[in-house]
Amino acid sequence: xxxxxxxxxxxxxxxxxxxxxxxxxxxxxxxxxxxxxxxxxxxxxxxxxxxxxxxxxxxxxxxxxxxxxxxxxxxxxxxxxxxxxxxxxxxxxxxxxxxxxxxxxxxxxxxxxxxxxxxxxxxxxxxxxxxxxxxxxxxxxxxxxxxxxxxxxxxxxxxxxxxxxxxxxxxxxxxxxxxxxxxxxxxxxxxxxxxxxxxxxxxxxxxxxxxxxxxxxxxxxxxxxxxxxxxxxxxxxxxxxxxxxxxxxxxxxxxxxxxxxxxxxxxxxxxxxxxxxxxxxxxxxxxxxxxxxxxxxxxxxxxxxxxxxxxxxxxxxxxxxxxxxxxxxxxxxxxxxxxxxxxxxxxxxxxxxxxxxxxxxxxxxxxxxxxxxxxxxxxxxxxxxxxxxxxxxxxxxxxxxxxxxxxxxxxxxxxxxxxxxxxxxxxxxxxxxxxxxxxxxxxxxxxxxxxxxxxxxxxxxxxxxxxxxxxxxxxxxxxxxxxxxxxxxxxxxxxxxx
Amino acid sequence: xxxxxxxxxxxxxxxxxxxxxxxxxxxxxxxxxxxxxxxxxxxxxxxxxxxxxxxxxxxxxxxxxxxxxxxxxxxxxxxxxxxxxxxxxxxxxxxxxxxxxxxxxxxxxxxxxxxxxxxxxxxxxxxxxxxxxxxxxxxxxxxxxxxxxxxxxxxxxxxxxxxxxxxxxxxxxxxxxxxxxxxxxxxxxxxxxxxxxxxxxxxxxxxxxxxxxxxxxxxxxxxxxxxxxxxxxxxxxxxxxxxxxxxxxxxxxxxxxxxxxxxxxxxxxxxxxxxxxxxxxxxxxxxxxxxxxxxxxxxxxxxxxxxxxxxxxxxxxxxxxxxxxxxxxxxxxxxxxxxxxxxxxxxxxxxxxxxxxxxxxxxxxxxxxxxxxxxxxxxxxxxxxxxxxxxxxxxxxxxxxxxxxxxxxxxxxxxxxxxxxxxxxxxxxxxxxxxxxxxxxxxxxxxxxxxxxxxxxxxxxxxxxxxxxxxxxxxxxxxxxxxxxxxxxxxxxxxxxx
Numbered sequence: 001x002x003x004x005x006x007x008x009x010x011x012x013x014x015x016x017x018x019x020x021x022x023x024x025x026x027x028x029x030x031x032x033x034x035x036x037x038x039x040x041x042x043x044x045x046x047x048x049x050x051x052x053x054x055x056x057x058x059x060x061x062x063x064x065x066x067x068x069x070x071x072x073x074x075x076x077x078x079x080x081x082x083x084x085x086x087x088x089x090x091x092x093x094x095x096x097x098x099x100x101x102x103x104x105x106x107x108x109x110x111x112x113x114x115x116x117x118x119x120x121x122x123x124x125x126x127x128x129x130x131x132x133x134x135x136x137x138x139x140x141x142x143x144x145x146x147x148x149x150x151x152x153x154x155x156x157x158x159x160x161x162x163x164x165x166x167x168x169x170x171x172x173x174x175x176x177x178x179x180x181x182x183x184x185x186x187x188x189x190x191x192x193x194x195x196x197x198x199x200x201x202x203x204x205x206x207x208x209x210x211x212x213x214x215x216x217x218x219x220x221x222x223x224x225x226x227x228x229x230x231x232x233x234x235x236x237x238x239x240x241x242x243x244x245x246x247x248x249x250x251x252x253x254x255x256x257x258x259x260x261x262x263x264x265x266x267x268x269x270x271x272x273x274x275x276x277x278x279x280x281x282x283x284x285x286x287x288x289x290x291x292x293x294x295x296x297x298x299x300x301x302x303x304x305x306x307x308x309x310x311x312x313x314x315x316x317x318x319x320x321x322x323x324x325x326x327x328x329x330x331x332x333x334x335x336x337x338x339x340x341x342x343x344x345x346x347x348x349x350x351x352x353x354x355x356x357x358x359x360x361x362x363x364x365x366x367x368x369x370x371x372x373x374x375x376x377x378x379x380x381x382x383x384x385x386x387x388x389x390x391x392x393x394x395x396x397x398x399x400x401x402x403x404x405x406x407x408x409x410x411x412x413x414x415x416x417x418x419x420x421x422x423x424x425x426x427x428x429x430x431x432x433x434x435x436x437x438x439x440x441x442x443x444x445x446x447x448x449x450x451x452x453x454x455x456x457x458x459x460x461x462x463x464x465x466x467x468x469x470x471x472x473x474x475x476x477x478x479x480x481x482x483x484x485x486x487x488x489x490x491x492x493x494x495x496x497x498x
Numbered sequence: 499x500x501x502x503x504x505x506x507x508x509x510x511x512x513x514x515x516x517x518x519x520x521x522x523x524x525x526x527x528x529x530x531x532x533x534x535x536x537x538x539x540x541x542x543x544x545x546x547x548x549x550x551x552x553x554x555x556x557x558x559x560x561x562x563x564x565x566x567x568x569x570x571x572x573x574x575x576x577x578x579x580x581x582x583x584x585x586x587x588x589x590x591x592x593x594x595x596x597x598x599x600x601x602x603x604x605x606x607x608x609x610x611x612x613x614x615x616x617x618x619x620x621x622x623x624x625x626x627x628x629x630x631x632x633x634x635x636x637x638x639x640x641x642x643x644x645x646x647x648x649x650x651x652x653x654x655x656x657x658x659x660x661x662x663x664x665x666x667x668x669x670x671x672x673x674x675x676x677x678x679x680x681x682x683x684x685x686x687x688x689x690x691x692x693x694x695x696x697x698x699x700x701x702x703x704x705x706x707x708x709x710x711x712x713x714x715x716x717x718x719x720x721x722x723x724x725x726x727x728x729x730x731x732x733x734x735x736x737x738x739x740x741x742x743x744x745x746x747x748x749x750x751x752x753x754x755x756x757x758x759x760x761x762x763x764x765x766x767x768x769x770x771x772x773x774x775x776x777x778x779x780x781x782x783x784x785x786x787x788x789x790x791x792x793x794x795x796x797x798x799x800x801x802x803x804x805x806x807x808x809x810x811x812x813x814x815x816x817x818x819x820x821x822x823x824x825x826x827x828x829x830x831x832x833x834x835x836x837x838x839x840x841x842x843x844x845x846x847x848x849x850x851x852x853x854x855x856x857x858x859x860x861x862x863x864x865x866x867x868x869x870x871x872x873x874x875x876x877x878x879x880x881x882x883x884x885x886x887x888x889x890x891x892x893x894x895x896x897x898x899x900x901x902x903x904x905x906x907x908x909x910x911x912x913x914x915x916x917x918x919x920x921x922x923x924x925x926x927x928x929x930x931x932x933x934x935x936x937x938x939x940x941x942x943x944x945x946x947x948x949x950x951x952x953x954x955x956x957x958x959x960x961x962x963x964x965x966x967x968x969x970x971x972x973x974x975x976x977x978x979x980x981x982x983x984x985x986x987x988x989x990x991x992x993x994x995x996x
Contacts, residue, residue: 038911079613086612104934114584114931115577118924122934125914127947232730236892236941394734404969412972413536416623421964424972426616433612435988436602436620438964443734449625449961456962463947464954466919466936471902474910474922488993490933495986495993 001199006168009071009311010345016065019168021197027205031212034129035190036158040477041098041485043185044156048092051153051181052085055145058177062170066139069167071311071345072275077140084140087147087433091154094455100124100155100462103478103489108469118469121479124462126156128213131206133227135218136166136313137278137371143167144174144194147433147453148216148241155461157213158191162206165198166314207231214461217242218280218452221369221444228447241460243452245369246395246419246445247284247376248428251385251411253402256425257292264401265299271427273309273339273350277373278317281397281428284369286377287357287388293379297354300377301337304350308340309373311347318346321372325351328366328376333359339373348372355379357388367392385411394442395419397428418442420451499697504666507569507809508843514563517666519695525703529710532627533688534656538975539596539983542654545689546590549651549679550583553643556675560668564637567665569809569843570773575638582638585645585931589652592953598622598653598960601976601987606967616967619977622960624654626711629704631725633716634664634811635776635869641665642672642692645931645951646714646739653959655711656689660704663696664812705729712959715740716778716950719867719942726945739958741950743867744893744917744943745782745874746926749883749909751900754923755790762899763797767805769925771837771848774807775871776815779895779926782867784875785855785886791877795852798875799835802848806838807871809845816844819870823849826864826874831857837871846870853877855886865890883909892940893917895926916940918949 001021005014022030055062059081066077094100101123108119130152135142142148144161152159163171175194182191195202203223207215207230215238217227224242231240256264272283288296312318329336331353339350350373353366357380360366366376380388389398389411398415402408402425415422420441431439437454440446450460467475477484488497499519503512520528553560557579564575592598599621606617628650633640640646642659650657661669673692680689693700701721705713705728713736715725722740729738754762770781786794810816827834829851837848848871851864855878858864864874878886887896887909896913900906900923913920918939929937935952938944948958965973975982986995 083612106930106932106934112930114581115928117930117932120919120930120932120934122936128915228730228735232726237726237945239946409972416963416965417626420962421966422968423966424968426967430613432604432610432615432618434604434615434618435991436604436618436964438620438962442961447735448737451962463940464918464936464949465914466934467914468919468921469924470920470922474907493933 001197004165004198006069007314008068008345009313010343012345015068016169019196021199022195022202024205027195027202028209030193030195031129031160031206031209033190034158034160034193034211035188036126036156037188041095041101044154045092045096047182047185047187048088048095048150048154050184051145051178052088052092054177054181054184055081055085055088055174058173062173065173066167066170069170070139070313071343073310076275080138080140083433084145087141088145088150090433090455091150091458094458095154098478098485098487100458101478101487103487105479105489105491107492120466120468121470121475122464122466123476123478124459125465127461127463129158129160129211130214130216130461131160131162131212133162133203133215133217133219134164134171136164137275137280139167139170140174142218144171145178147457148218151457152216152461153192154458157461160206160212161192161194162202163194163196168196203227204230208234210236212238214238215240216452216460220244224447240447241450241452242447243280243440244444244446245280246441247367247369248281248395248397248399249285249287249392250283250399250401251389252286252288252296253406253408254289254292254382255403255406256401257289257296259403261295261299265296265303267427269300269303269307271429272375273307273373274429276309276312278313278371279429281431283399283428284375285367286375287380287385288377289382290379297377300352304337304339304352308342309350310343311345312372315346317371318348321348321370321374324365324370325374328353331355331359331363331366350374352377357384361391386414389414389418392418394445396439396441396445397421397423399423399426399428401425499695502663502696504567505812506566506843507811508841510843513566514667517694519697520693520700522703525693525700526707528691528693529627529658529704529707531688532656532658532691532709533686534624534654535686539593539599542652543590543594545680545683545685546586546593546648546652548682549643549676550586550590552675552679552682553579553583553586553672556671560671563671564665564668567668568637568811569841571808574773578636578638581931582643585639586643586648588931588953589648589956592956593652596976596983596985598956599976599985601985603977603987603989605990618964618966619968619973620962620964621974621976623963625959625961627656627658627709628712628714628959629658629660629710630714631660631701631717632662632669634662635773635778637665637668638672640716642669643676645955646716649955650714650959651690652956655959658704658710659690659692660700661692661694666694701725702728706732708734710736712736713738714950714958718742722945738945739948739950740945741778741938742942742944743778744939745865745867746779746893746895746897747783747785747887747890748781748897748899749887750784750786750794751904751906752787752790752880753901753904754899755787755794757901759793759797763794763801765925767798767801769927770873771805771807771871772927774810776811776869777927779929781897781926782873783865784873785878785883786875787880788877795875798850802835802837802850806840807848808841809843810870813844815869816846819846819868819872822863822868823872826851829853829857829861829864848872850875855882859889884912887912887916890916892943894937894939894943895919895921897921897924897926899923
């Protein structure tokens with residue numbers, strides 16, 4: 001493959017240094033060298049904190065380059081870096097507690113009812129060397145130092161990061177910051193390695209390497225399914241944690257429109273167009289009640305005329321977007337409303353499609369995720385909502401906009417079976433990084449029931465190991481009698497620090 | 499497919515009623531009808547306790563039939579039923595705590611450092627209808643009411659059980675006991691359904707049914723891989739939790755032999771021949787030190803002559819056993835020692851193979867699991883142990899027999915990467931059912947990093963769901979402000995019952 005350069009979506013022009021595609025031999029050498037030393041939670045937490053400090057220190061370099069490579073506004077990039085640094089520190093705090101080791105101790109019991117029980121102790125241990133494939137749409141928060149990389153580091157793994165070719169210089173700057181954090185911690189640089197390129201073969205070389213023990217991925221369904229297929233066909237299959245996006249349906253009740261139509265429409269449009277509609281949690285389907293459809297839609301047309309949408313991240317997204325809206329516009333009985341663009345370069349017109357649910361449901365393309373400033377508005381009787389929800393595929397999120405007293409419990413029950421996160425009177429974009437966050441729903445929105453955002457993401461990259469009858473000096477620290485790490489542990493079924 | 503009947507391994511004769519193979523239509527109807535009502539942890543725990551009571555009450559019927567169908571001694575079957583009943587009650591106790599719901603609450607925080615945080619609450623919810631494929635080798639503990647079925651019930655799922663054709667009447671008796679427990683709880687019988695047959699197509703029909711959300715399996719690598727393949731190719735892929743067995747290597751140090759050769763050999767042989775060598779945790783490879791090999795082997799030959807081994811479970815296992823030992827006996831420089839048989843019917847001679855590691859390692863067949871009374875003893879320098887351990891595939895268990903002061907820490911580190919459970923100075927057979935148990939190792943011993951034994955098995959059949967900004971009355975009980983279930987919850991990162 002040829003070398004490549006970054007493209008500025010505002011101008012469509014290449015800029016910055018030439019980036020060479022990694023060869024098969026280089027990929028292999030990088031993975032062979034990857035290495036994470038066994039270490040205490042405290043040391044791993046301090047590594048993460050040092051990475052956070054280095055990322056923050058590199059803010060003045062990172063922000064302008066990430067802006068140029070993504071076409072996203074400065075405020076968004078600054079906010080995303082803040083989120084990224086926060087996330088690293090949150091994982092550091094989680095690791096420092098040692099809670100992720102989940103130590104369990106069952107002491108020997110000669111009178112155990114099923115037969116004498118030996119001393120058994122279990123803790124979570126890191127999987128080894130994890131491959132992470134960066135996403136294009138969040139050049140910081142889901143990229144080089146994004147949730148997948150940082151949760152794998154938090155788990156105690158080594159990370160081999162496949163940089164996204166859509167923001168190669170940002171990736172280098174973030175990689176340098178990570179390396180500086182590793183160095184400040186006095187740890188080996190091979191804890192975190194980066195593979196560069198836009199050659200699709202690189203994906204195969206990384207996923208097929210015998211030393212890789214798990215894959216973290218955020219991106220398209222096509223690549224996610226390719227990774228799952230590669231992983232399943234390996235001599236030693238490995239887990240793939242792929243977050244592949246969804247249409248994030250939003251169900252709107254008539255009382256919600258009656259009560260707050262203007263705010264509702266504003267929130268809906270802003271969420272659908274956030275980041276030029278390139279969020280994996282973008283609401284790609286609104287279901288609105290026939291009785292109040294005109295109210296909602298006239299307000300939407302009015303609001304859409306007042307705002308404008310910036311450029312897309314890269315030419316590939318723009319091409320897929322144009323193909324999708326051309327197809328959708330051809331559907332029978334579909335009304336199209338368009339908005340305005342801002343800026344120059346890779347810009348496309350926001351385009352919303354409106355039709356009865358009977359039309360939408362007859363066209364699978366209308367129920368697929370389309371990156372870019374588009375969404376589908378389906379008009380239906382409220383009595384149909386549960387049936388509509390039942391017919392949908394698995395989702396990252398599902399939302400209800402209603403008001404107190406709306407009889408939505410049955411609809412909510414259906415949506416909780418479809419989605420990883422269900423939302424009331426808010427919009428799905430904006431995924432907070434917390435312990436209770438679930439970002440990962442049912443197939444095809446993701447490949448597993450795990451979460452890729454929030455502190456539970458760490459468990460994807462750990463495996464439990466039990467020690468039976470082991471002398472204290474051979475046990476990991478988390479399981480020693482003296483509890484040298486001072487952890488809360490489950491001892492004979494009781495949580496204790498003793 | 500034709501009907502079939504149970505075979506008594508002691509006589510080789512068919513007995514009992516004719517069992518009809520389920521047709522595709524019958525399998526589909528059973529799965530369509532499967533249904534688990536949403537219910538409180540207390541209700542689900544009481545269902546499990548009623549099943550335990552019914553199983554215990556059916557002991558007089560179950561034990562003689564299970565004996566006839568398995569050829570296993572009464573004491574073993576009685577003990578296995580005790581284990582099975584204990585396991586159901588242990589899961590009931592776990593479910594009653596509600597701990598498996600793992601409720602996490604992050605309250606809204608306008609000043610959250612990464613940006614205002616909404617109220618987010620997460621709990622685990624059951625996957626739906628789980629298919630469980632029963633194992634042959636434990637007609638009770640890993641069969642109809644075995645760990646997979648009971649952990650799926652504990653998770654709140656409905657179970658569709660594919661009965662093992664090796665013990666059809668035992669399966670029916672256990673199924674009847676489960677139904678009686680369900681009835682005593684006033685719950686729908688469709689919580690637990692059974693599919694009978696020995697037609698391999700049934701496996702496909704069950705695994706491919708769209709309503710099945712996960713698969714639990716204990717058995718051969720061949721069938722486990724088939725299930726993984728079927729599950730991956732579905733329109734909606736589902737997780738397969740397959741426990742496929744391993745050779746469970748045991749490394750013996752010279753000091754262990756010096757200190758306790760007689761007890762060591764007795765324990766080794768007893769473990770290898772337990773249940774006629776048909777345990778998934780059977781030690782199928784002993785690695786012994788060259789310096790003390792003669793001592794160990796002469797004791798082994800002596801002890802083997804004093805014991806005798808009962809019949810195998812079925813003709814299929816006997817055929818595969820005979821093929822395996824014929825192949826192994828042909829290897830160059832391999833010494834064979836044989837033991838005695840007891841009983842009549844499907845009996846085979848215990849056959850141990852002894853050779854230098856260089857010979858063993860050159861023959862992949864010697865490092866595969868072989869059901870039946872056989873094991874492989876490899877002679878090596880102790881300095882080779884780490885390299886030998888590194889060369890092995892993933893294992894359910896790995897064991898070291900040593901003495902205080904043996905420098906085994908590096909060997910243990912390698913083994914903890916290879917196996918789900920590492921054992922010191924004991925033998926791998928006998929898997930206690932506890933919170934800290936890990937039964938499930940690395941590929942190819944199992945398809946995931948989860949455990950199929952112990953209370954953590956429940957998490958295989960649950961998925962996390964987050965609720966954002968949800969009014970209290972729409973939240974699941976575990977997440978309501980008032981904590982009506984009285985659970986310990988993680989609230990803003992702190993464990994509390996408030």
